[in-house]
Amino acid sequence: MRLIRLRRKIEKPRFRDELKLIPKWLVWTLAFLYVVAVVLAIVINLYQDGGQSIQPSQLRGNPALASLAMAGIVTGVAVVLSVWLMALGYVYRDAKRRDMNPVLWTLLCMLLSWPFFAIGFILYFQVREPLPYPCPRCSTLVGARFNFCPNCKCNLHPSCPNCKREVAETDKFCPYCAQDLTAKQEAGSLVARSTE
Numbered sequence: 001m002r003l004i005r006l007r008r009k010i011e012k013p014r015f016r017d018e019l020k021l022i023p024k025w026l027v028w029t030l031a032f033l034y035v036v037a038v039v040l041a042i043v044i045n046l047y048q049d050g051g052q053s054i055q056p057s058q059l060r061g062n063p064a065l066a067s068l069a070m071a072g073i074v075t076g077v078a079v080v081l082s083v084w085l086m087a088l089g090y091v092y093r094d095a096k097r098r099d100m101n102p103v104l105w106t107l108l109c110m111l112l113s114w115p116f117f118a119i120g121f122i123l124y125f126q127v128r129e130p131l132p133y134p135c136p137r138c139s140t141l142v143g144a145r146f147n148f149c150p151n152c153k154c155n156l157h158p159s160c161p162n163c164k165r166e167v168a169e170t171d172k173f174c175p176y177c178a179q180d181l182t183a184k185q186e187a188g189s190l191v192a193r194s195t196e
């Protein structure tokens with residue numbers, strides 16, 4: 001569990017990179033729908049105004065203001081909806097690359113959004129699996145819960161040579177018995193060899 005948490009911390013997700021995960025088609029569809037919605041709202045608004053007042057020239061100042069207000073309302077609704085939909089798109093793609101069930105998580109986030117606002121997303125970010133990472137020896141992508149690299153049999157969960165408890169590659173000393181782990185490479189291969 002400690003290793004899983006460490007892996008997640010190592011990821012250091014950069015916001016810009018994470019944004020790239022949002023499906024492009026979704027962003028373009030939302031942008032297109034937004035333009036359509038603004039145009040429709042303004043046209044309907046103007047049409048209604050025109051219908052109500054028999055002399056449209058009298059109310060020339062008003063429709064422009066009304067159109068602006070209409071566009072503002074549409075923009076506000078569109079921003080909220082778009083952020084929500086793009087967050088769902090992100091969860092789907094992110095769950096997929098982390099070997100979690102993407103449909104289940106997207107649905108969960110979606111359903112929890114109405115009664116509990118963003119709790120589904122918060123839950124997702126708390127429990128999501130760490131990303132696959134390259135094997136330290138052969139740099140094949142390995143799952144965060146793998147014990148050994150499927151390609152080169154490298155021990156991915158090195159243990160302390162003294163107390164045999166699990167340590168992380170970044171540890172200089174064993175967190176349980178203070179064993180010096182700076183000669184860790186040898187220790188790792190020792191453990192790997194003994195399990196062969």
Ligand SMILES: [Zn+2]
Nearest residue numbers: 135138149152
């Ligand atoms: Zn490997």
Ligand SMILES: [Zn+2]
Nearest residue numbers: 160163174177
């Ligand atoms: Zn130890």
